[in-house]
Amino acid sequence: MELEKQKLLLMYRNMLRIRRFEERLAEESALGNIPGLLHLYVGEEAVAVGACSALRKDDYITSTHRGHGHCIAKGGELRKMMAELFAKETGYCKGRGGSMHIAAPEIGIVGCSAIAGAGIPIAAGVGLSSRLRGTDQVCVSFFGDGASNTGAFHEGMNLAALWDLPVVYILEHNLYAISTPAAKSSKLKNISDRAAAYGMRAAVVDGMDVLSVYEAVSEAVGRARKGQGPTLVECKTYRFRGHHEGDPKKGEIYRTKQEMDEWEKLDPVPRLGDRMIKEKKATQAELDTIDQEVTKEIEDAVAFAKESPSPKPEDVMSYLFVSEK
Amino acid sequence: MSETRELDFAEAIREAIRQEMLRDKTVIVLGEDVGKFGGIFGCTKGLQAEFGEERIRDTPISETAIVGAAVGAAVTGMHPIAELEFMDFIGCPMDQVFNQMAKIRYMFGGSMKVPVVLRTPAGSRYPVACGAAHHSQSLEAWFMHVPGLKVVTPSMPYDAKGLLINAIRGDDPVLFVEHKLLYYAKRMASLRGPYPTLIQKVPEEPYAIPFGNADVKRLGEDITVIATMMMVHKSLRVAEELAKKGISMEVIDPRTLVPLDKQAIIDSVKKTGKVIVASEDTKRAGVGAEIAAMIMEEAFDYLDAPVKRVSALDVPIPYAPALESTVIPQEKHITEAVLEVVGQKN
Numbered sequence: 073m074e075l076e077k078q079k080l081l082l083m084y085r086n087m088l089r090i091r092r093f094e095e096r097l098a099e100e101s102a103l104g105n106i107p108g109l110l111h112l113y114v115g116e117e118a119v120a121v122g123a124c125s126a127l128r129k130d131d132y133i134t135s136t137h138r139g140h141g142h143c144i145a146k147g148g149e150l151r152k153m154m155a156e157l158f159a160k161e162t163g164y165c166k167g168r169g170g171s172m173h174i175a176a177p178e179i180g181i182v183g184c185s186a187i188a189g190a191g192i193p194i195a196a197g198v199g200l201s202s203r204l205r206g207t208d209q210v211c212v213s214f215f216g217d218g219a220s221n222t223g224a225f226h227e228g229m230n231l232a233a234l235w236d237l238p239v240v241y242i243l244e245h246n247l248y249a250i251s252t253p254a255a256k257s258s259k260l261k262n263i264s265d266r267a268a269a270y271g272m273r274a275a276v277v278d279g280m281d282v283l284s285v286y287e288a289v290s291e292a293v294g295r296a297r298k299g300q301g302p303t304l305v306e307c308k309t310y311r312f313r314g315h316h317e318g319d320p321k322k323g324e325i326y327r328t329k330q331e332m333d334e335w336e337k338l339d340p341v342p343r344l345g346d347r348m349i350k351e352k353k354a355t356q357a358e359l360d361t362i363d364q365e366v367t368k369e370i371e372d373a374v375a376f377a378k379e380s381p382s383p384k385p386e387d388v389m390s391y392l393f394v395s396e397k
Numbered sequence: 398m399s400e401t402r403e404l405d406f407a408e409a410i411r412e413a414i415r416q417e418m419l420r421d422k423t424v425i426v427l428g429e430d431v432g433k434f435g436g437i438f439g440c441t442k443g444l445q446a447e448f449g450e451e452r453i454r455d456t457p458i459s460e461t462a463i464v465g466a467a468v469g470a471a472v473t474g475m476h477p478i479a480e481l482e483f484m485d486f487i488g489c490p491m492d493q494v495f496n497q498m499a500k501i502r503y504m505f506g507g508s509m510k511v512p513v514v515l516r517t518p519a520g521s522r523y524p525v526a527c528g529a530a531h532h533s534q535s536l537e538a539w540f541m542h543v544p545g546l547k548v549v550t551p552s553m554p555y556d557a558k559g560l561l562i563n564a565i566r567g568d569d570p571v572l573f574v575e576h577k578l579l580y581y582a583k584r585m586a587s588l589r590g591p592y593p594t595l596i597q598k599v600p601e602e603p604y605a606i607p608f609g610n611a612d613v614k615r616l617g618e619d620i621t622v623i624a625t626m627m628m629v630h631k632s633l634r635v636a637e638e639l640a641k642k643g644i645s646m647e648v649i650d651p652r653t654l655v656p657l658d659k660q661a662i663i664d665s666v667k668k669t670g671k672v673i674v675a676s677e678d679t680k681r682a683g684v685g686a687e688i689a690a691m692i693m694e695e696a697f698d699y700l701d702a703p704v705k706r707v708s709a710l711d712v713p714i715p716y717a718p719a720l721e722s723t724v725i726p727q728e729k730h731i732t733e734a735v736l737e738v739v740g741q742k743n
Contacts, residue, residue: 132473165506175505182472183505187496193462194497197469197477204425204451205474224492227462234457391507392545394568396656397607 075283077353083125083282084348084359087117087341088366090141093150096370097140097157101317105378107159108170113141115280115312118340119244120145122285123212123305126293132180132198132211134191137172138244138311139184142214147179150373160380167383168391182211188249189215189222192241196228199237199302210238210296212289218249220263229304233272236301240292243306244279250315251326264306272302279307280338310335404599406579409554410440410516413561414478416603418448421476424565427454427463428480428516437482438518438580460486464493467513472501476512476565484519484574485531498570499545510568514561520576520627520677521714521725525585528577529716533725535626535678535709540572541654541687547571547608548655552579552629554597556652559606566605576626576677592630608653611661617647620671620739623662623688624648628675628707628726635731644739654684662688663696670701671738675731680708707734 094112101110113120116138124133124145135142143153148164156163157171164174175183182198185191195213202209219225220243232239243263247254260266267274275292277284285307292303312335314323322332348354404412418424426441432455435442445453456463460481467479481487487494494515501511521533540548547569551557557575564571581588582595589595594614614629615636624632629650636646647665651657666672672692674685685706692704710724 134469163506165504165508168506169504173504175501175508177472177509182469183501183509185497187492190465190492190497193459193465193493194469194472196462197466197471198473199469200466201470201473201475204470205423211469224461224465227457227459228465230457231459231462231466391503393547394502394510397563397567397609 079125080344080348080353081358081362083121083286084341084344084354085362085366086121086145087282087344088363089150089369090117090120090144091341092366092370093144093153093373094140096374098313098317100374106157108157110171110317111138111315112313112317113138113311115335115339116244116246116309117141118282118285119242119279119307119309120214122282123214123240123242123289125286126290127180127210127212129179131209132182134182134195134198134211134213135184136188136191136215136219137184137186138216139172139174143174143176143181143184146181148174148176148181150369151376154373154377155380158377158380159382160377161383162376162380189219189224191215192219192224192228193231195239195241196232196237199232199239200235202238208238208297210240210293212240212242212293214242214244216249217243217245217247217254217263218257221257229267229270229272232302233270236299238296238299239302240289240296241302241304242289243304244309245306246309246311248315248323248326251323253326262306264304267304272304274304274306276306276308279309280340280343282340282344312336402599402601403596404554405582405596406554406557406575407438407440409558409599410561410575411442411444412599413558413565413603414441415444415447417562417565418444418452420603423474424476424478425452425454425470426478426480427456427467429456429458429482431455431480436480438577460489461493464490464498464513464515467515468493468498468501468511471511471513472509478514478516478565481515481517483532484517484536485534487517487536495543499543502569503545511570512568513570514564514573515571516573516575518577518580519574520578521721522577523718523721523725525578525581525588527716527718527721528714530713533714533721535676537572537574537654538678538683538687541684545570546655547653549573549608549653550625551575551652552626552650553594554599556606556612556650558599559604560608560652562603563605563607574626578627591634594630594633606652609656609658611649611651611658613647613661613665614650615646615648617645617669619645619669620673620735621647621649621665621669622673622675622731622735624650624675625654625684626677628677631726631728632675632731635728635735639732639735644735646735657688657691659691659695662692666692666696667699670699672700672704673707673731673734673738674704675707675726677709677725679711680706681711683708702738705734705738707731
């Protein structure tokens, strides 16, 4: 797939925004500025950016406990993201949600859930809603290999396939459910083999290559938009950091240093950068400029978050209901 | 002018759904057997023929997908009515109910609305049918404990129609609990006899009853019985009997457990000074416990006697009629409790 330079540069920028955002989160967390848990997406950026690059602003996503990447890729503002993580009133969810619960309906982020698999049936409902409202909006639902073993996966996949709903399921296969290797959770090497059992299309792609993800998801989104039903896109990927920031030695207890090093060689950010330089679609100087701009954007987001007010205790009961009656 | 017909509970529910579907194209129904079959208790009978398969959707036996899909549709502009065939099945989609549907609005800082109405039949069908452990439970107290859910427990056709319309027109997630015995009134003369209040005059035009408004089903002076769902009808029957003995029972139906009309309860406590809470859920940490504790906190000085609970025994619901009628509170249990509290033993 031949992509124009601007689109490639935007993908590069968005992957870098996720990377630098999360690297900064790890630092701020170590400094005690972030009160909650952090499940970082570092290493998996190609999946979120490849998938969301295939979407329109009015398309939807559902996301997970490891959702910063999805939200940024879907157009989330770094200021509001950072402020949410700093537990501030100016965050996406006014400090009520935190890292694992970000939503931004104005850009189609219908929410991150920290319950593995919960977004899968919800995405089916979003797809149903698009169809019944007569729009051609598509919903992309991100989840991990761990979530694929929940009952919600089975029920949601079956319903989406049965009703030909405009949903693209993106299975981020990063090989571990916290510490448990995928091989100890399922017989299948490719979990997307299950799609056939639901009468659903499937694709398996290199999740460390943003262009492969983009291509497969674009095709799936195109079909979904035309009313041709859902697809399960399995992206083979890897998280470079631990399950969460408290995971000792980035998970070396349950995975080998050698394995981690091998996957790091596939780092999707330099991989796209190197390719663009090789194909003369970008110069090193252009990429460096992007990095500088992104770093500045992160600085600005951190400053915004730090200056922002905390939610007021007297407002703790707000937002429970739309109406008391 | 509005025509007033006599409807039973299921007819009132069906009329509310139908009228709201005519009013608002975003209202849809999804659940098991809700289509051609008309719902396991007939509450959606005829609606698929009128509104089509897209809006009245039969689903697989996938409670998680039913509630999850309703949530996804609700946060993107639809007003789904999801039906769980029996409340006993609500453990299956529990995550979608208490972690997603209930929490989405709050945890996302008010950025979304989740207008799902989750209808589900609860309660024991003794003496009509013995449903045993997995088709008889009243689990509404579980959901009173979940911030973010409204819990609606109508007892009569008029209330059922108005409360359901209010639920559908509202923008919040509602658990709408329907006691199964209420459905049988037109089919079974044996129920209509003792419980004439199961069938009521119901206005034909749509109307909404706002949540948090208790209804005094019978005025009285000596004792307040706060009753829910089928226990309202049982309490009214007891009140009729005890009136002959000179005991004046007030019967209050909260109609919604969340929000709870505390003021109506407190006002009645001030008048009578004696309270019984009659509900069909199991006693421990149940509806009665919550209401009794609220009265202790907010109206203790007006009490002349301890609040007493009449509720199910803390066991699974057994099959044998002799056992089920022991577990599920009957009129005699209410009568005994009233006589004990007013201090007039038989």
